Each structure stands twice: as C-alpha cells, then as structure tokens.
Amino acid sequence: MAGNAKSADSLLRSALQRQVSRDPLGAAQDYRRVLEMDPRNKNAWYGLGVIDQQYGRMADARTNFEKALEIDPHFMSALYSEAYMLRSSDPDRAIELLGRAAAVDPKAAAVHLQLGQLLAAKGRKGEAGDAFRRAVAVDHKLLSQVPEELRDAASR
Known part of the structure; x- marks a missing residue:
C-alpha cells in the first residue's frame, strides 16, 4: 500500500x-x-475538473x-473553482459554495468579494454589505471593487 501511495x-x-x-x-492521463x-484522491478529481473547465466541458x-468535495467538503480550491464556474x-x-468557502477560510478576501458581488446581483444588499466588509477588512485595496452604493457599508 505504501508503494501505491508513493506512485x-x-x-x-x-x-x-x-x-x-x-x-x-x-x-489528465x-x-x-x-x-x-486511489479513487478518493481529491487532488486528482480537482485537477481533472480544472482541465475539463479549460476545455469548456463544464x-x-x-x-x-x-467528487473532490464529496471526499473533502472543505476543499477550498474545489469550492472556489466550482462557484466561480x-x-x-x-x-x-x-453563493452556497462561496458561503462554505468563507466558513472554511474567513480571511479569504477573494471569496468574500465574489460572494458580495453575487449577493448584490441578487438584490441581497445587507448580506452583500457584510461580505464586502469582510473582504475589505482582510484587504483594504478591494474597496475599489465594491459597488459604489455599498462602499460605505464595506468600509465600516
């Protein structure tokens, strides 16, 4: 088994x-x-997903x-990649995937920014403001990417 893991x-x-x-x-091969x-190798499933995404096989x-998330529900790369797609x-x-990613890594500014943008587009301004506030708290340079009407809420 150890040799198989090494391979x-x-x-x-x-x-x-x-x-x-x-x-x-x-x-991919x-x-x-x-x-x-190792059918439960989350990294291999994720890698195949990235390749399929590059080729437009959504x-x-x-x-x-x-499949990667079934193995590890907290696998940040898979959460973010699937959400972005x-x-x-x-x-x-x-939104659900980004919410899970934000719970896994509360300091992931890009996750909070993407979550805020999706929530704002859905008209969920209060939740969007919270997500933007978390993003800006981690990286203040992101304030310029927050929609103007939510910048005050994000900068508090």
Missing part, C-alpha cells in the same frame, strides 16, 4: 508539472492513473469538482 504522489506531481508545462492531455490507484468539470449559470449554488 500516486509521483503521478500527481507529474500531472501538476504537465499542467504547468501546458500539456493538459498528459496531465496522469490524474486518471492516480484515480485508478458538466464534466462540475462533476469532478463535486457557476456564478452566471447557477448563482444560488455559487
């Missing part, structure tokens, strides 16, 4: 290197090999992100 780790490193080197098909050895990307097609699901 899976080696393949994960190879897959990441292939992604960085712009060889997504080779990376490595991720699939990792999953043959349903497959979402399935892979969801769904922001226009399924904003309610994106």
Whole structure:
C-alpha cells in the first residue's frame, strides 16, 4: 500500500508539472492513473475538473469538482473553482459554495468579494454589505471593487 501511495504522489506531481508545462492531455492521463490507484484522491478529481473547465466541458468539470468535495467538503480550491464556474449559470449554488468557502477560510478576501458581488446581483444588499466588509477588512485595496452604493457599508 505504501508503494501505491508513493506512485500516486509521483503521478500527481507529474500531472501538476504537465499542467504547468501546458500539456493538459498528459496531465489528465496522469490524474486518471492516480484515480485508478486511489479513487478518493481529491487532488486528482480537482485537477481533472480544472482541465475539463479549460476545455469548456463544464458538466464534466462540475462533476469532478463535486467528487473532490464529496471526499473533502472543505476543499477550498474545489469550492472556489466550482462557484466561480457557476456564478452566471447557477448563482444560488455559487453563493452556497462561496458561503462554505468563507466558513472554511474567513480571511479569504477573494471569496468574500465574489460572494458580495453575487449577493448584490441578487438584490441581497445587507448580506452583500457584510461580505464586502469582510473582504475589505482582510484587504483594504478591494474597496475599489465594491459597488459604489455599498462602499460605505464595506468600509465600516
């Protein structure tokens, strides 16, 4: 079993290197090999999701992100990536995912900013103000990205 884990780790490193080197098909092949050895490898599911998203295969990307989240419901990268992907097609699901991500890492300014933007677009100004306030508390430079009508609430 230890040898299998070592092989899976080696393949994960190879897959990441292939992604960085712009060889997504080779990376996907490595991720699939990792999953043959360890079907509960959240990083391999996430990596496949990223590749599917790059190729516009959104349903497959979402399935892979969801598999990563079944394994680790607090997996920040999968929460954020799936939410970002769904922001226009399924904003309610994106809000739910970003809310979970914000609970996992309350100092993730980008998560709070994205959450605030989605909530504001849905007309949920009070919740949006709270999310923007949290984002700005972590990184004051984000205030310029807060909608003007909510800047006062965000800067308090």
